[in-house]
Amino acid sequence: MSEPQYLETAQGRRLAYHRTGGEGPMVVFLGGLKSDMEGTKALYLEDWARAQGRAFLRFDYSGHGQSSGVFEEGSIADWHEDTLAAVEALTEGPLVVVGSSMGGWQALLLARAMPARVAGLVTIAAAPDFTEDGYWAGFSDAQKAEIEAGRNVELPSDYMEPYVVTRKMIEDGLRHLVLRAPLDLPFPVRMLQGTADTAVSVATAVALLEHATSPDMRLLLVKDADHRFSDDTCLQLIERAVEDVST
Template identity: 65%
Template sequence: MAMPDFLTTPQGRRIAYHQTAGQGPGVMFLGGFKSDMTGTKAVHLQNWAEAKGRAFLRFDYSGHGQSDGDFLDGCIGDWAADAQAVIAALTQGPQVLVGSSMGGWMALLAARAMPERVAGLVGIAAAPDFTEDLMWAGFTEAERAAVMAGRLEQPSEYSDEPYVITKKLIEDGRNHLVLRNPLRLPFPVRLLQGTADVDVPPAVALRLMEHAEAPDLQLLLVKGADHRFSTPQCLAMMTAAIEDILGQI
């Protein structure tokens, strides 16, 4: 596998990325919480972009994958800043942002911070505000006390290592919520959501669709698809959504 290139952000964090040259608007993949750019969806999109001659970029947030930093030191604001630094430094013109799970929140924050650089958005089991609405809201009083004492460990379906949820993650997340204030998305938006997703339930996608102010927003519910959304059929839906957006531009 090719070695990544690296970008040092204005905050001094060293971010690993892979970039494919091609025609614009470019497509950029934003991964999920404790995920990285070597996942099925990210690699599939790079292969699709290369076949189409489309500019494409995938990267790892600080503390994720091949980027520098400790995951436990990170938080929503840091990872959002990483994504926005990558857009600003490495891409040209408006981009189609493809956000998976937490990456959907990152894409929405980028759209709010730099709307002139977003041509469209595809959310795959997008998880805006998940630290508050899925984590904190679902914790018991004992779990909340553990978080406020510093950290809480929970088992992960995706790794042998537990999820470690820090006080910093929860408190910083509250500074970056997008479903409490107006959310204007003046570009095509496609949301893809599996009905069997137990990590980010379909209610999240429905809430986002209802909340956003968007002239062209569509939600596709896929019966039986889980949070990974990585079957061949799901991957085909993802690229079809991107091509739909590119066709609107």
Template identity: 65%
Template sequence: MTGPSYLTTPQGRRIAYHKTEGHGPGVVFLGGFKSDMEGTKALHLEDWARAAGRAFLRFDYSGHGQSSGAFEDGCIGDWAADAMAVIAELTEAPQILVGSSMGGWISLLVCRDMPERVAGLVTIAAAPDFTEDSMWAGFDDAQRAALSRDGRVELPSEYSDEPYVITQRLIEDGRDRLVLRDALPLPFPVRFLQGTADEDVEMSVALRLLDHAQGPDMRLTLVDGADHRFSDSDCLGLIVQSIGEVTARVGGA
């Protein structure tokens, strides 16, 4: 496989990406927290898009994967700006966004801030507002004190031997990017996907998002027994099926 191409954002960050040419509406995959564009879902969708002749784009946020910067220096606002720069510079016409976990939150920020570039939305275990409702709300007094004193706190990760380093900037910036407190119009086809065995994002988050967002064509699908990775063959098939539903609704290929 050839190496990635790079886009330099207006903020000077160097974003790695892989772009597949094809017909529209194009599909953009937005990955999760400390994830990268080499994951199972991103590569499966790229293979599907190539076989279907669809335009497809996957990328790494700054501080993730092959993009520039350190993960600990980033925050939701930075990563949302990366996504918007990639969409603005590397795609044409409205796109179908596929956001996984944190990528669900990022995709909702894209929908809010540049709706003219969004044709439809598919989220997978979307985690809107998780820095506030999961991280900060779950910190004990000692962790909150450490965050205030040291500007950072370490949390264990079941996906890596390295802990998650959560910074005060991540928490404070996240408070400026919350999407479940104010109106959230989604005036295009939307499919929310959520596993019932997800231990990172509870079903209540998906139900809250469905109840809070406003749109003419929104559906939530719960998959019994699916975990946060949402990457077995059935789940991958459901993601592709959901993209197909959204595509049909917007009159695409």
């Protein structure tokens, strides 16, 4: 395994990344909450990009993987700043952005911030607005009281250790919602979603499909695929989706 390079951001964060040279549009992978750039999907796409002679970038948000920071101190805005910093410093020209889970929300924020740079978008179990529509909406009165008092709430996960939810994450997420105002995606979009996903529902995927505007936006439901979306069949579907929005 090669050692990552590091980017120092204007906010004083140190982001670990791997960048592969090649032709464009450059593929940028945005990982999920508490995931890192060493995940199956990121590495599969990197290998695919290298074989195709395509430029590719994967990186860790602050508080994730090999980057600086503590996860519990981060928020949607912090990770959006990290994404913008990585894109501005490490890429040029048009991009194909691939966002997984929380990375799907980050991909939509990136597209909203710099639509002219995005040539195509692929989401995998995208989780836009999950801090509000998932966490906060599902909290009991007692859990909401804990958050409002500045204490953390732990939520079990079917896929990893419990998620730690902070007041900062809830309040910051509320300021970065993408499903409450018009969301124009002026490029091809491919959305991939498993029907057995217990972290992100099919209803969330349908809500995003119905809410956004795009000249070419399609949702593919994969029966019995879970949130990892990382078996051989799912990885090949991701590859084909990237190829589809790259043409």
